[in-house]
Amino acid sequence: MSHQQSNEEFKNSIQKALKDQVMRSALGRFAEAYPISRKAAYTGVDIEQLRTEIACAKARDGENLDELIKQFTQEATKRGAVVYYAKTGDDANRYIVDLAKKRGVKSVVKSKSMASEEIHLNKHLEAAGIKAYETDLGEWILQIAGQRPSHMVMPAIHLSKEQVATYFSNTLSRDIPPDIPFMVDTARKELRDKFLQADMGITGANMAVAQTGSIGLVTNEGNARLTTTLPPIHVALVGLEKLIADLGEAANIIKALPKSATGQIITSYVTFVTGVTPTEVDNQERPKELHIVLMDNGRRQMLDDPEFKEAWQCIRCASCLNVCPSYQLVGGHVYGHIYAGGIGTILTYFFNDHDDAAKPQNLCLGCGKCVEVCPGKIPIPDLILRIRRRLAEEKGLGTIPKTILHRVVANRKLMHSLLRIASKTQFVVSGGQPFIRHLPFFFSELTEGRSLPTIAEQPFRDWAKEHEKSNSGRGKKRVNFYGGCLIDFTYPRIGKAVYDVLESVGCEIYFPWEQACCGAPAKYLGDADTMIRLAKQNIEALEEGNPDYIVSACPTCTLALRDDFVDVLKDDPAWADRAKALAAKVRDFSDLAHSLGVDVSKAKNNGDKTFTYHDSCHYKRHLHLSEVPRELLTQVPGMQLVEMKDSDECCGMAGSYMVKFPEISAPILEKKINNIQATKADMICVDCPGCIMQIGGGLDSHQSKIEIKHTAEVLAEALRKK
Incomplete structure (x- = not known):
């Protein structure tokens, strides 16, 4: 008989698991050894060819x-x-x-x-x-x-x-x-x-x-x-x-x-x-x-569902569990039923009851590590999001998330007004510092192991508006810049660096004023309606001036513009082609800078500096661009790359995950901080503002002297030294 856990029961099971040091040690040891053993076992085998053959054969078996x-x-x-x-x-x-x-x-x-x-x-x-x-x-x-x-x-x-x-x-x-x-x-x-x-x-x-x-x-x-x-x-x-x-x-x-x-x-x-x-x-x-x-027991229903038939390709190897950051911390019993991990949540949804998957599906960070190792090439995080969307349709979002998404996030003017107000009133909790290091009452867990950044005094959009007045008509290529919420209101310095770098190669950059949230919060909470509203609003804004490129310096936003808008509008005849046309122009900042020939090799060398690089989840496993920023950054005179251990493991940010599960996010971040500090690098470079917020907050909490910068910032500084 189905029993849907209450939030309190679910949270208690997580706390119990996190306190089980025996389990965490066992899972931690295996997680350390597994990638090495797997790599050795596959020596001489064309892994991708084998995975493709298995995935195609299993899909064909399902059809027959x-x-x-x-x-x-x-x-x-x-x-x-x-x-x-x-x-x-x-x-x-x-x-x-x-x-x-x-x-x-x-x-x-x-x-x-x-x-x-x-x-x-x-x-x-x-x-x-x-x-x-x-x-x-x-x-x-x-x-x-x-x-x-x-x-x-x-x-x-x-x-x-x-x-x-x-x-x-x-x-x-x-x-x-x-x-x-x-x-x-x-x-x-x-x-x-x-x-x-x-x-x-x-x-x-x-x-x-x-x-x-x-x-x-x-x-x-x-x-x-x-x-x-x-x-x-x-x-x-x-x-x-x-x-x-x-x-x-x-x-x-x-x-x-x-x-x-x-x-x-x-x-x-x-x-x-x-x-x-x-x-x-x-x-x-x-x-x-x-x-x-x-x-059967629900298997045929899963196979016949066009959104979930890929789960049929599972061969039950559990490699997805072996690399899952959440599973490594809380183990399998927290998932509540027989099958654990991301794939287990999907199986539970069909083999047990939809309600039985309601709480466990939230444990997925969406990092995509599981997809890399799955022999059946199952896009597990995507399937988890589909479950989340269906649960939201069946059960509703809940009063607080619904209010935030529908009335605030989907309303650009209101959201931006609230952020401007917050920037003026944050002194109480920040003490005038660039980080909020302690939060009161039940918010305190959000600042355990990490500090939170303050909101910028001047949003990037205000700076861009003034900047564009004096730089209009100077470029050969028109670029519309999509800043995203974090760059616009927390890290304007990244946006300014993007302008500096792209203007150096002859681009004329504009910040379309009506751009709003990319919809990622709505996507990860299963709110398709808000995602659709934001997609249409952003398409209208970013079409302004018929740009040659639309650039983003946030991989999550890049994916939203390139993939998510196309997906949520595919059945809307009035918008489907516009979404595709927009997507064709979307480029990630580092990728565009690289393809346009940004050259920083002639910059003045002000002394050697070592840096390490963190591969954000979306950047590596969805955009497949992890080598591009490394190539750009190592061109900077004096910059020496020191690779960190597990550079592509999630930092624990994962959008709203750090808010929903701070108790899981914090130890994931702790592991990342330890790996960064072990390199003894002077700086860590990242191409994701969300990761900068999480890792930067962790470094501040540890009182580390290691700088954290977006690739755009490093390139812009080098160009100023030419």
Whole structure:
């Protein structure tokens, strides 16, 4: 039964997870080791080619699902298996329990199966008087601990060896030392009799091959082979998404799954079960029973939904969890149901209930790290945003977000007036300093580990208006500058630097006065209506003067202008073409500066200075421009690049994320600050004002002397020294 968590319950679960130092240490160690292991495992493999082949094949399998079900059923049946199609989880439970009752099954051994966790199969077996024993080491640990998996591949990753030893000792009524080889040997001895005595073995499947009617299992322990061979009855519970066309596709999945899941070249066991095999019962040989339950349970609905069909391409490797900044801090149990992480939220939305995904979907930072490593090339953050939008349509935004977005953000004049007023009244909290270091009452968490910037005394638009009066008609190319809220009202210095740099290569730059918020806050809260209103308002503003280019110095804004406006207006005949025409002119600042030939190599060298570079999430993983600013910056005489560790990991800003989840944002920022300071660089350069706000606030909070500057600022300063 669905139970939608209250905000208080959800926040409490996050706080509990953040205080679990054992879990955080375990996840932290794995997160450190995983990228190295994965890279080594993929040595000599064309990763992108493999990912493309898997994604295309899985998409094709989805399109041909009914044919694959028919072919698989025919091939498996003619080899002696019984194939049952279960529409729901209850249907699958009923079939398996009824089968067990008819055969007089008293005990069942199970190998790891997330599908069985999904439908709570063990509880249904227990209710029927049938004892189910998990035989995967991690699953057995969780079974005796009374817990759920926290990871799709490594279910007990959140536990320490000391905790496991305690569970072993309590269950076995004897002292078990926290020695891993000893505990593994103990588990093996305890479970061996269970295999020999079991009347039924239940497995999941990593693949179900329609070509041969085979079940494919990719495992690291021998328990799955014992489960499929020793008991007289084998039941395989298979989600429909595991159906694939042929053994060639299976080979690709086998090649990618262990490398992506745990950084192994290949797992210890790759097993294919094709049809029934002889087995011995009461000293007599007879054919083994093989029952294959093909389970839907919301999968077809996900596949048939044009906005979510890409989720079908998941091969359940959990690589997305392995690189997720939020998951690394809070683990899997915070997600509330069986599947964790971004992909888990999507699966929960379809396999459980929409309400069950309402809170977990907020944990996504939208950093896109998961997309880089996903073997199925699933755009997980985009799918999360679609869930967010649908939930907003179904449940509403809530009074406060709705008021802010509809009445303030969507109203340019009101929003800008409020910001101007705030710039005059902020002295109370800033003390006249450029940073707000402490906030009172329930706002205090926002300034833990970071300071907040103050609003500029003069908005950039006011400066631009005066500047353009004296520079009109001097350029060969007309450029309309989209400043965005942060540059306009917090960092005018970045906007001024953009003008300096582009004017140096003959551009005539204008700041269209009616430009408003790019709509990112509305997008990330699921408010499509406000996004549409802002898209139309900005298109009208930025078309002014028919510019050659429209430039932004914020990657989030660049994406909004280039991609989001086109997306939200695609079904509006009056606006779709205008959005596309605008998008064709949109350029990121550094990219445009580079392509127009900005040259700072002749600038005066005022002394060597080391710098490191932070790749903002949108800049690297959506605009794919991470090398461009590095090339520009290293042209500056005396500037020496020192790469930081994990330069492309999220800083924890993520728009409103730092407001919604300051307790998660802060430790993500702390890690980034530590990596920056470890370089001992004089400066950190960034191409995102949001990251400048977050990282700059973190450096100020740490009383660091490291400067933080936008690439435009560094280039503008160099040009002044020519």
